[in-house]
Amino acid sequence: MTNEVAVTRRRSPRRFALAFGAALAVLVVTIATSFVMGRFPVAPVEALQIIASHVVPIEPTWAEMDAKAVWEVRLPRVLMAVLVGAALSCSGAAYQGVFRNPLVSPDILGVSAAASLGAAIGILWHGAYSASVQILAFTLGILGVVLAYFLACTRGTVPNTMLILAGIVTGSLFNAGVSVTKYLADPYEELPAITFWLMGSLSGVRWENLVLATPIIVLGLVGLWLASWRLNILTMGDDEARSLGINATRLKVLVIVCATALTATAVSQVGAIGWIGLVIPHAARMVVGPDHRRLVPAAAVIGATFLLLIDNLTRSVSETALPLSIPIAFIGAPFFPVLLRRSTRQWGR
Template structure:
């Protein structure tokens, strides 16, 4: 057993080092390039008292460091939420969007922009919208007990998502086309341009509360991949486990969407890549998904701010990169999720 686990641990350790190096590179890249030595001086300035030029310190601490931290956290938890949904529902096509959390958060944010609320209230509205959408899905699932509960949740999520999408479209029609509509459109495409340190800190409690159950219950998620009947035979209360895990994944997704907007495909594609690399064991799949998701979003964010004169919204790039990969995955008939 130890011999089998050693290569996985080595891979995870090397991945952590690569993620750290990628974060440093992300601090250097942008419209204002920063030399590696200046990055280190800026990061260590509170300890050494030897800061670089003021503009470099401002760029690193006020602009890029919050953005890098947000990229690591958002990419990581979206991938972890996707891996959780896919394992829980035994379906490779499930992602954090399937139960309506992203669309619900979008409606909350769009409504906040339409009402010209302060940024903090817009984020709170997005967070609440995501949670309410999933609560509605679960209420429908609880009301319809005579059918497959997983299928009911998925279909209810699709219906709620369509209803919420109609609400978003209505608000876009009513919004001011010169002020509110551009803000709504840009938010829906996803971006980390204006993320601040305060916003990153504000979502840490929700991310922690959502991630802890996934870590503590990781072996039970392995049992859920056998099917509900088999899991119940092994002593797992499947209904309670589903509620806890869906709530945890929803909480994390709603928190990230509230500060970055909708960034799709990460929760769908990254868990597949992680399974190809480390296998389906959720005890290893979870940390692999966390690191791959964080690194992937850092790379996408670096591309967004360097490949064109105008920064490209992240949702566009994740779709451009994720959709072809997923089509290849379908065409090649991969079975790694099972």
């Protein structure tokens, strides 16, 4: 029996309930304070009244500018931050479980590089604010992982090592394509738009983006949660999983499909955001343990809170939309070695 399974058994349901409840409370408080942050601060109570007025009739006692700031700008941005943070964190946790590797992140199979190329092509064709940017980013993100999977397929099986190597190859290929689009882009309009998009931002999120992203992200999260108990078995190895009646190849495909859909959707809507899918699963694992039945929902809540806090920080320190990748890298890079050292014992290494 591996150390991970042993640790999983020692975790009490009460401890998980307390930890998960605390994480949910922090997320709720962060959502409430998100309306206070920015150039047009709105009190949480007033923001709640503005949101409720779109459901039930309420006599308006607020300024029209506040209503527009809350409903048309801030609420979609907050909801998208929650969805994207949860999507990237859960996909990272799922990939780490499938490959049994603590250094795996959601872009390991080239989905982020492929989606970035799709977005860059969309910006070249129709501009930075066209729907083709999101559509091409999502489509190429999915195609990139499909290409990596078929490259790794050997005699009907897909070894983990081959899949990771294939992902590195496809990622390099699509990154080269991004470089080509930068070279061909207009240096005054298209090139800055591509560069800014690649660094990730929530500033352009509107309700239309949520309509496209929410169903895919919700279905992907539910799929990973439903497969979470099988992921615990898969972490013991393919042979052990088969001996227990689990089709390891089919389970890997299911998890990769869900995680890829989550990552491609997130990247297509807000750009390429690193570190969340790598660091947050380790933080969640330290809080609730390695059991994926608990790890997946905990990573979703912690990842949503983290990205929302980062977005609030960027809106507070700068009047312009500071790209999300900058503060995330400054925070994630120093803390990752600490998290990795403290979580090493849970991987049995």
